[in-house]
Amino acid sequence: MSGGPFSCFSKQGILLLLLSNLHFGVGVSSYLSFHKTVGDSVTMPAGLEGQNVTLIKWRYSEMDIAEFNSEVLYFHGSHFKGRLEMNANDFSLTIRKLTLQDSGEYVVIAETDKQIPSKAVTLEVHEPISKVMIQTDIKLLAKHSCSVWQVCNASSYSNLTYTWKRDNEMYMDVQQIHFSLSPAEGDISVTCNASNIISWKIALATVKCSNDTTDLGMVWYTNYIRASVGGAVVLILTVVVAVCYCRSRRDTDRIWTPRAPHLSLPESTVS
Structure with missing residues (x-):
């Protein structure tokens, strides 16, 4: 019984494969x-x-x-x-x-x-790693806590692996980390280890959440307050200048207003 066209194709394919590798x-x-x-x-x-x-x-x-x-x-x-x-x-x-x-x-x-x-x-x-830097972005939140973003940047881009350590907490195989921080926690030490199969480098950073940490909301609020205070000062100065001007005007009028000449009547002559 014939194997059909598939059987013929398979035999030819095997033969060509053998010949090509000879x-x-x-x-x-x-x-x-x-x-x-x-x-x-x-x-x-x-x-x-x-x-x-x-x-x-x-x-x-x-x-x-x-x-x-x-x-x-x-x-x-x-x-x-x-x-x-x-x-x-x-x-x-x-x-x-x-x-x-x-x-x-x-x-x-x-x-x-x-x-x-x-x-x-x-x-x-x-490519060997020659330099590692940590970029930090801290924003103060409404609940008196901070949102912290950190990115680990290395001089080499060749098959890098990142390992983070924040106090006793580890982050594996991520280039950037995000966590929350409160002012009560004080200074926090963060370490990033960037490595490839031939080299490695470590970068250190210290982050702190403070009540005076500036973020976009705080900048806007500060500018707004400064604009309001400035407007009030301008208004007060305008009123003072206007009052002084009015007083000066009245004094000027009082000094320089011409008076009617004094006319004396001749004495009557008694005949």
Whole structure:
């Protein structure tokens, strides 16, 4: 009984798969992984000890970057220009002056006298942490307590993990924290630890909730009070100036108002 078209398709697919992997390995198996710092060098072994290798290729991001054929070495691409070196004896690949963009999977494809699986080497390049800072935002609430927001900022953005400690309370895997604080609690010490696989740095901060802590509501209220007091002062000054002006006006009128001349009548003559 025939297996039908699906059976035929399966046989053809298997045959093509075998032919495509002939001489260049069968499948890809994970081999090694490396974690390095920006600027460092790495040497990735090919893992072909004891093999009769006639052709080997190192491939990155689906592109051949290094190749050994008989006794000749070839290097391809501009990304690694001047930074690659392959050992002609053990076929290990060395990359110098590593950058963050060098992270990824490197596949070793070899042609030998027998079928061997292709091997994948994983490289992760990390930027070291040089500085950590805590940014704090405190706002006074109506109930005489404070809302505290804190953000931990690190100089590196490469696979960072954050750990906070506030007195005896821990916060894990968060870059920012939020909590409430009362004036009665006094000074509170907060620590942020920023880390990646190659480095770590710690930042310290002290926060305190006070009744004179300024927030947006308090700023508006203060400005409003200042505007009201200023208006009252202007009104009082205006009244004082007006009163003084009126008094001055009356005094001026009293001094400078002309009087009618005094006329004396002639004495009557008695005849």
